[in-house]
Amino acid sequence: MSRFEKAVLLCLALFAAWHLCSTLFADAPPRPGGHSAEEKAVVSGAAGNASGLSLAREAGVRAADGAGSNFVISPLSIHAALALVAAGARGVTQTELLGLLGSASLDELHRAPTIKLVGRLNGLTQTSFACGVWVDRRQALRPEFMATGASRYGATAESVDFVLEAEQARRRVNAFVANVTKQLILDVLPPGSVHSSTAVVLANALYFKGAWSQPFDVFTAPFHIPGGSTVGVPSMKTYQSQYIALYPGFRALKLPYKNEVDQQAAFYMLILLPDSYTLSLAYLYDKAASTPEFIKKHTPARKVPVGQFMVPKFKFTFEFEVSSDMKKLGVTRAFNRGNFSGMVSGMDELSITGVYHKATIEVDELGTVAAAATAIVIGTTSVGRSRALMDFVADRPFLFAVVEERTSTVLFLGHVVNPQLG
Template sequence: MKLKNIICTVMICALLFSCIGCIDTGTSPDSELNANSTGSEIGNKSSSPINVESETVDKSSLMYAYSSDDYDIATANNAFSFDMYTNLTTDDNIVFSPYSIFTAMAICYDGAETTTQEEIAYVFYYPLSKSVLEKNSKEMMNTINSDDDNYDLKTANALWVRENYPLNERYADNSKIYYGGKVTNLDFRNEPEKSRDIINKWVATQTNEKIKDLIPDELIDPDTAMIITNAVYFKGKWLNEFDVEETRKELFYNSSSNKVGNAVDMMYTKQYFSYGESKNAKIVEIPYKGNDLCMYVILPEENNIEDFESKFKLSDYNKLKSSMESGNEVKIWLPKFSFDTKVELPATLKSMGITEAFTDDANFSGIYDIRKVPEDYALWLDDVVHQAFIDVGEKGTEATAATAIEAVDCCEPLPGQVVEFKADHPFMFFIEDRRTGCILFMGKVKDPEY
């Protein structure tokens, strides 16, 4: 009889905290989001000019990259971001950290083989060469964790393994070397609640106490073999803060009506910003102090955010960014907002193409020592939990978490002309690391006071 063992992958994002976890919870698929699979439009490296002529890049160009120079991890992360957004989107506000999910699953992937590896690589745009992913992941983490007095940005990983589990030494070493994932043994079988408390305290510490109960009650049971956790935290001040005295109660119109709105706290400023537009949307870049990170706010021309987001791909996001110019004064009205999102992802990931990994046919033989387990031993993913948080105000942001309508007929504002950007209806937002081009957090605001 096959032993039931579960890999639990947990991800957290603070700034937009993002949490992911694959854990044996016995969660019913009915409780998960109903998601549909989707393809993704892949853009070019952010470090080079955006190719607005091409809408897609073949996944194979990433999957079959056999050197670090040939693999663009930011492009992979961003392509996955839009795929996941399409599958997660609901009628409510949403925030998540694609980077957190991408990184936690990369640690699982390091132990995957055969079909299991191929399915995960296809969905996450990983290279089939694990060494390429390891090296690029380490470089990305080092950039994110580089100290800067202007803002707080950090990411961390940890592996929590059942006592006496025959962990493959090479897998453990790689997790530590390339992902900083220290291995801690816990008594899942005899002390499940104590184990849960230890993991949740680690998560809370890494997320500045914004996520305290990532691992829910009764998630850990005797069959739990491993829980992988990732945390991302960001807190930064705007390069030019909004004046608190300028914040007023103004109407915010929801997608269902152009005439009826709710009064919300609307911030206001007039400054020089990078701004662009197409016939369907406007984009403004709001930088954080230090200029390493920024928030892109994308405001559809129409109030129907559902129609807009269903067509907005990564290629559109890149094209809209390429339309931006910095020589214009922009009046910005932006609502204050603060909310979190928590989701379980197995059904979503299955619909996107990862199926074998959630069955006892999964091949994660790189994780354990095959010499110390029965011949019919099986290890598979059982649950993936993701949680994210964001708080945007006059001073800045704290958090843990794009087709393209081509701007062919767009009339760019003349130099020196004052343009207006009034986010008084649903919009999308992205928090991006400008150094790498990696989308750290992504979401939409449908109701600022939800």
């Protein structure tokens, strides 16, 4: 393991402890009555949202209903990035972010199983995760913010010149992400995303590589794409029993990866295949993003003998700017003179100017390689029991997720409408 990779291991704790950091080093003691009336209203209106999944639903449905493109997102990467921002936010700005994260307080978020998983990702053979903070050299991160990040998370903080060397700073962030994702994500920050008014950039990177517990054979099979056309695509096949279950309107397939012997985490891919002309991908996104335990409850629990079996190989990348979807889900203050006094000293009018997410995934007969990154720019305001043969022929658009079994944390979520699209 290289010196860089060892350093990256320390970064994972950053997400898990931001919540405690924010509580310990708040600018003022908590109000005797807790949250203000305005903050309580925000929590009431937004609580229950699972940030990454809610945003995945917004962007995924748009991708499926619009140009009919393939789609992938990392709810875990987005969750970690927004939690980092929430740790440096204060007042209603923080409360709105917590509402999007599905928690009423930083302490509650800190106790979530997803946070505990983030702290273990760099100890697993399949995954790596890193985060960093870049601040303009004319500004200063709060000493408590830096100290807590370094001592509890091993977070990297770097001073750059956004005013005179914005393009060089953008490239440094992108190089950090590219290194962690083994060059799969090269440009999470697009040209023009940072400029002279940028004060802080926060970014993380997630890498996943998992081999199937049972490798597959490959053959060419038809796949029906929206509009009535059919294309021949390289597909995986098997005659071995698989985890398959039938539900009203769709069927589910669980494809386990080879996992750690000590079972610190167990990963699998879940594929949800709508019955022809019965359910839409939008319906499945609604359920997966808004219904607690949906993915866990619809993960097949036992193997059944298979008849026909086909899952296409696919490889593609998806990127989008997240701000508009965040605003739809109730986060507005952070984009308009937000309160980030827990992060940067001496700057009263900071706002999020861009939230950039990029993810890539490749699935073949051997397993899955996936990576994702999220960068946030902050600047000055300007069930089946049958033992009969069961088919699973994914020859039409389907939804997929890469899930950690113990915590039900979704690392990647997306859909395939045409395996030939890159």
